[in-house]
Amino acid sequence: MELMKETDERFIGIEKKIGLFVIIAVAGIITAMAFIGIQHGVFTPRTKIYFIADSGQGINEGTAVKLSGFKIGKVARLSLDDVARVKVELSINTKYMKWIRTDSKARLFKEGFIGDSVIEITPGSANAKQVAENGIIEFERAKGLDKIAEELKEEIKPVLSDVKEIIHYINDPQGDVKQILKNLHKISEDIPETQQHLNALLNNANKGVNTATKKIDSVLDSTKQTISTVDDLIKKVDNDIPNILEKTNKSLENIQKTTEEIKKATEQTAPKIPSMLKTGEDAAEGAKEITDSAKKIWPIRLFIKEPEEKTLNVDSYE
């Protein structure tokens, strides 16, 4: 059955009205698309520049390019050159090109532990020329925590080796230190004996000057021998001490160097830690907020029971 009749007064000019309506709708859609395009920078003039990296690890198409922490572009394309190096094409918002100079450097680093990789371009010096379209800038990869740890490991290795050597040197039963201690122990054991000799000598002093003289001579000989042994030992210790001291000094130097490296690494890393934690916290909060909001939306909310406090169901047979 016909619902509308062309003769009906209400439908006079209906075709024109519908046509206008469709045109307005289409115009609205085009405007919205243009607006979205502007927001996404589709119409923003861009300049292509390049850098060459040994590896494309951590660099992806779409990776943000920042200058002084401000997003100025993105990685447009990655390709391999003739010598298998990675040629990275950066698409930079042309209005920011004035800060990118021929001595500017591109650095790849991560924004926190869980952050995205970002390419940071350092502003060049004022007297350097501005990089032209298709120009190439230098690239360097920021040290990652694993790299720093690896370097520290390499620094600590010789120190540990030295310490091990010293301990081995001290512990060696045939080594100088052990021998010195052994000889000192022997000397200390000989002292009571010498004292006994002296006592015997004094007791027998009355028996005759000759006998006493002879005995004194013998004691003197023994004492002379002991003194000579001690003298030898002292000389030996004198000879060995500089070697030990030298080794100890070397180890101390290594330890000091390592400590400085650790301090340096800590100084580099420490300021980033709060921001890393903050980023992680923000991300977690954001995710929670999104989940919480999603839970409140129909029809998801129909499947989620509102939380309530309840007692544990204690079974009568437990």
Add this chain to the structure above:
Amino acid sequence: MNKTVRKCGSAEVQKIGRTAAFIWNKSFLKRLLLCCSIALLLLSGCGGYKEPTLSDTQLMTAELNGKAESAFKKGNYWRALNLYNEALKINRSIENIDGVAINIINMAATYRKLGDKDNAHKQIDEILNASPIAYNPLHLSEAAFLKAMLYFDEKNYDRALEWTDKSLSFCQRSQCSNMGKIYNLKGRAYLEKGDVDSAISYGNKGLESNKEDEHKTEKANSLRLIANAKLMKGEYENARKFYEDALSIDKTLGLSRKISQDLMGIGNTYLRQGNKNSALDYFKRALSVSEASGDKTGTSEIKALIKECLDTKAGNTL
């Protein structure tokens, strides 16, 4: 010139309008458009943001309570205890009496699981002892039930019966749905005291109260209680029937420990009847369930029973 343009434009608009009218006149498309519009209207009516019904503090305590319950179910009792304690503190800070009662009961139940009966009693007494705070009779009933369970664990069956009566009284006042499990506990206490008839009577009362689907666990407990009483009475066939019914429910609920108990019960009926082969079959099934669920105490008990059964069997053969 302008007039020509306007005329031309008007003709184009008319053409678009005619096309739209043509599409509109196609009944299928018309219906489809109508359906889509109605569906969109319905969706927009149902959708949208829903205002939260709980305050942030209430949500926080509910979340803590939920996390604690989850930890309790996983057997992580210390974590559960800490979370319940946190929830309790917050509830106390806003004087949420129901929340306080719920978390105290849960803490007591957790202390019971940890084997710390003194602390469990101490917690429960805070609710049950005279206090200026008027607790909900429902929570008082649950607290009294837990108190009875604690006395039952201590084999103090008279005190357990006393507290089940109090729990029943509070439950009747609050028209709670826990009557079935209280009857079951009462029946168990009578059974332990050797009063088989009272145990069967309370088992039947429990069975009557646990008809609803939400009380399936307690329904199986009632059936097992009656079966245990009938086994003691020497009504083996009858007892087996009740055990089998309990087993069927416990299997649907996936309660390993209860399944093992039911299988042991059936095995015991055969053993008492002198059918050691069938008894052994059921004991072995119970052992398999117990071992797979990691119930060490249950496993060692069943193993001892199997050994005893095998020894007597070997003795009889000799």
